[in-house]
Amino acid sequence: MRLNRILLLITSVLVLVAVSVLADQNQEQKPIHAVASDQQGEGRPVGTDPLAGLPNDIPEDELASVEKEKFTFQTEVSRLMHLIINSLYKTREIFLRELISNASDALDKIRFLSLTDPEAIAANPGLEITIAADPEKKTLVITDSGIGMTRQQLKDNLGTIAKSGTSEFLAKMESGKSDITQIGQFGVGFYSVFLVADRVTVASKSNDDPDQYIWMSTAVDDFTIAKDPRGNTLKRGTQITLHLKPDAYRFLQEKNLKELVHKYSQFITFPIMVWSGQEEEVPVQEQETLLNDDLVEESIDDDINKSDKKKKTEKRMVYGWHHINVQKPIWMRDPKDITDKDHKEFFKSLTREPTDPLAWTHFKGEGEIEFRTLLYVPSVVNDVFYQNVQKDQSNHPIKLFVKRVFISDEVDLLPKWLSFLKGIVDADDMPLNVSRETLQKHRSLRIITRHLVKKALDMFTSLSENDPKAFAKFLGQYGTILKYGAIEDQPYRKKITSLLRFATSSNTEPFSSSLDDYIDRAKADQKSIYFMTGSNIAEIEQSPFIESLLARGYEILYFTDPIDESFVDKIPGYNGKQFVNIAKGDLTFGDDELEADRDLEIKFRPLTDWLVDTLHESIEKAVISQRLTTSPFAIVAPKSGLSGHAQRVLDAQGVNHKNPNMEYILESMRMQKKTLEINPNHPVIATLLDYVEEDNVTNEMINLIQLMYETTAIRSGYPLKDMTQFAGRVEGLIRKAVGVSILEEAKIKVKKAADKTEEERKADQELKKTNIVYEDENDVDHDEL
Template sequence: MKLNRINFLLVATLVLLGYFTVQAEQDQLQKPILAKQDDVETPFSDGLPKELSPEQLDNLETEKYTFQTEVSRLMHLIINSLYKSREIFLREIISNASDALDKIRFLSLTDPEALKSNSDLRITIAADPESKTLVITDSGIGMTRKQLKDNLGTIAKSGTSEFLAKMEQNTDAITQIGQFGVGFYSVFLVADKVTVASKSNDDEDQHIWQSTAVDDFTIAKDPRGNTLLRGTQITLHLKPDAYRFLQEKNLKELVYKYSQFITFPIMVWSSEEREVPVIQDIDDDELIEESIDEEPKTEKRIVHDWHHVNVQKPIWMRDSKDITEKEHQEFFKSLTRDTADPLAWSHFKGEGEIEFRSVLYIPSAITDLFYNNIKTEQSNKPIKLFVKRVFISDEVELLPKWLSFLKGIVDADDMPLNVSRETLQKHRSLRIITRHLIKKALDMFTNLSKSDPAAYKKFLAQYGTILKYGAIEEQSYRKKLTSLLRFSSSFDTEPFSSSLDDYIERAKAEQRSIFFMTGSNIAEIEQSPFIEALLARGYEIIYFTDPIDETFVENIPGYNGKMFVNIAKGDVDFAEDDKDMMRDNELENKFRPLTEWLVSTLNQHIDKAVVSRRLTTSPLAIIAPRNGLSGHAQRVLDAQGVNHKNPNMEQIMESMRSQKKILEINPNHPVMETLLDYVEQDNITKDMTNLIQLLYETTSIKSGFPLKDITQFAGRVEGLIRKAVGISILEEAKVRVKRAEEKTEEERLADEEMKKTNIIYETEDDIEHDEL
């Protein structure tokens, strides 16, 4: 069918359009196609950014800066020591990008203009195999020139020294790098050159930061102009042995592995084979007849586009029954940057005065950073607060300190979005949420103790001390926390084997006390003379080996109607009958001459001497007063240096340490019976007095008290040995050693020359720095 002029022009136009479309698609094999949004080109339109040209690089007006010492040390460790966990660099950069997006979204709640420069909040990853670069871009809050210098040239002191020390001891610690705020530097695991372009709403210009991970970096105004609108773009020039990170498949797997639960879209520039229409070339003289029924011809071609990787719905918004164990484990790792699976979790929805959803996790191990933050009153940032899926803050203290080892998410529906973080902390809704979280956490611990005793023992090994701290601090939860604790005892010496409820169930008739003994370890307690009489009578003794235990029981005086009794302090009540009491009184009268002599002989150390009701095989025991320090408590406090931190505490400690003790004697021991005879016959010699002093000192050690004068004790032992082998106390050892030579004149002159140079190298790093 012949075409009229109008039809001919229409077809010709379509043919020409088809021709240019084919040409564009052919060009696209070399360069990714543009993705338009509302007909406006965004920083995410192209897969790859416009590179700085050689001319631009040559003409850059840069300022050079030197890295902070800690940064240089860190990068030296990363570059030269840490290779097996290199892939974590992508997790760290994505997490930083997510934080930047969170910040700009939070600002936009009170300042709608904050997102005006770019409302498209996302993270993109694009690899360029040709230039061997990997580009990660976000539309977050961005950085000013000053922030580029401060944030990427120095490290905040908090946690850095601890991190570097751990890294130098064990390179496996790199897996925890993000927890110390130094995650950016992990890029040097895979890159030998890094370029960071960033644009902030607070700076009219876009700037670039560059470094080759030696000891300095440069900052300059970006000659490409404001290509980002707002946000940060990191370009990694990969090392040859890191080219595998240019592969699309590997990038997607890493995003899914580490960052699938990031709340912002993560897009990877991807290629795929698609069927595209084929438009044949035509001669100018040819006419084409329309054919409605003819199928259009297609061919397979490689096209590029963004692929959304983290499509998973926020885990806390889903039904808890639909979430697998594996999903919880992966979400926990994404949330915390931890590499180990959590011990347990609680996923729940709070209803009533305020509606919210939450997920709480117990990390498998506690970090030193937790205790450092407790000491310095810093937040452990355990909970991320969201309101209607919008991240608000991780600075809000939703958990008390003793529960801040938990990690998790809280997403509330009924809280205002336009309040400051300071006001938010005092919001009534948060107090309600906190009560719910504490209850759910305690329920989680209880369920773990019943469902998986082995895992619960691991939990107590890590967090038992913190639960005791919580019981001391929080009277409201004291009984519940105490019931969750587990201890070793004379019934079962395995760690964390018995609860206080178990102990009470096994208690003897009319037993009114919970007997316990403190020590550094179970072996030490089992050798103590204090436990002899109780074990002989069939009483169970709880073995406290945690340094906080004695403080714990002082603040928790009883449990379910029974009082704690430290068998190393004060009197012990065995609930004995009148006949036993009468026998004890008779023994007191019988041994009074000996006890009075012991008090006069050992008056520097003891306040009184009494007949013991707790000894069966040992001759003596030294007991602290009821309100005094036991031997174990004194050793713990001395080791912690408590007395040196506070002058007032030093005086109190010295007063308690110098308290005179109570000496208990075993009336059934042959040594005590013989001594009684010698005292009654007034047949006490100087040697016998010296032996009594030695016996007291050895008993002091056995009772857990440190000796005041170790030299005097050693002298007495040596004197006893000399007498036993027949050597005079006055006979001295023969000294046969050669005296060291005095310095020669040449050595003295060399020392003088060294002084004149006045060079002092404190460390090997200082020497290396001067050489450079």
């Protein structure tokens, strides 16, 4: 068994090398006088006839007589096509990008199968994409020699849409908030053909089906499938014929087709050939042979006459297959020869995203395994990334190639926290299993992953040093993800942490200071990194917790990201200094102040004891504060408890039904009693002490202390347990100030609503019998789409 596996592995590698050589040969530019491939015109020579290389169309009489089977589109397909046909978009041209991308995927699949089964490409070894326009018939034909589709696959693939992302896509389209350039991200790219065509024919031949079939639709409600009356003209692959709408005839022009291929698909790894003509000096004798297809008799003249005849040429349009994407794969080129524009175009071709990347890195890994890599940072994080992280799923952002042969985009080459990156890895050697889904978890992959993570972090560092504005934009999109990476990936924790940037009390601009910057500005003998959390900077600046530290000249980090407290819990320190949350636990600054606090504790003990008795439902103890300078009170959580900001974040997330035990722990932390800190230098506190010592505390004063505690809770970031009670205390205070009795009620003067009439009841009963959700003149019945 082991010997068989080794033999299979050796066979795979040998086939891989052979196919790689074939792929490199396919990338070479073909001469203009090439012979058209079989599926493009039965091997006819090219020349001055602009229609010579066009595919053979199905005669209308044959099409009418062929036995067809009619099917109805899936509801989502009908809705999608209705929106496409009846909506106006500026980017109709993306239909060609979608079809070329699909063709490239089909070619990738057949090339991968050929690694272990060389017979898979035997019927049609040439792997390429061809595009031909017929100005007379107003058709555009896109052909690939990929894996093809069986009759059943034509029905399944072109009559239904995979559920993933479709509902979201349709909702955005119907609301008018979606740019159709994003269509490829939802797996519905084929239907973009109906942006430009009112009738589409798809012919396809698969190795798994003895016959070639055609799929036809006019984008109404149904489609038909029939055996192709032309027979097996493709041998293998798919040919899509678009009957263009009158307002789309510009896509028949050679210039436009070449520009679109170059714009969207120049970095496709397979040759893209466009049938077009160019003016050439053609010998008259040779040209006549091409035109008349007659045998030219060679007269017996002297050498001078022969020489004169050879010089007789004239300019003629000569037609043939022109290779458009002549550049070799961008990752195989010298990085110094690749421009920023090249990178931006390749990124858009690779990801189908409309915006430029924020940064990229291009490198070659050497050692135990050699590989080339391109990594890109998208300008905006995709919502799917967070959805997959939440579901503990991977994003599979990297396409894996081996010697330019696409292998898989379902291999986890990056840790989850870096899977927002996009790119390719092209290895010179890689052990493969028979199926792409079970690619071996080989040591080579672990080596590649280590290289990728290191180079990604180097790319972020370079961006921070060379373009701070772009780096701030990067952190705005990916800062939270980096903190998640620091929590999850201990080996890279310090490097990731050094990349983070925060607003501080010295510079409130977002992402302005690193932890190294903070430590450089630290005070003498400062052993802590002080931070405060809040929903925003303005909220933190109004907090009583920062008063004493700012008065002492300490700098405070402002944490406004919901993940920040979890981040510092997992990373308690940086470069020898500990993180300290100034809203939690004890806060001390020196032995001299501790001695002074002991004296104050004794002096204010009557007041602190009275406060504990009065507020016993909310606080565990009351102590002298070192945090406060101008505020009378502050409410502090235990060191292991929840700060006000953390509690609000948890409350916003709701109940964790998936983990009841964790929810129980969090609820226990929410219910923890807090510590009330008092400012002994505040006049209100000093006066309260006098009242308590004189035993002169009234019920009204107790009520005011409750109110003061609740306002302090709000300032400290905690939600109130009883908002109604708080509002009542405030109202009571206002009533007393304006001289209104607490017992006096508001006078109610409102008109009671009339009962429903009999006519209204009957109308309601009639509406129950219909499917109308609501009545509006602009209402759309989506079931009809």
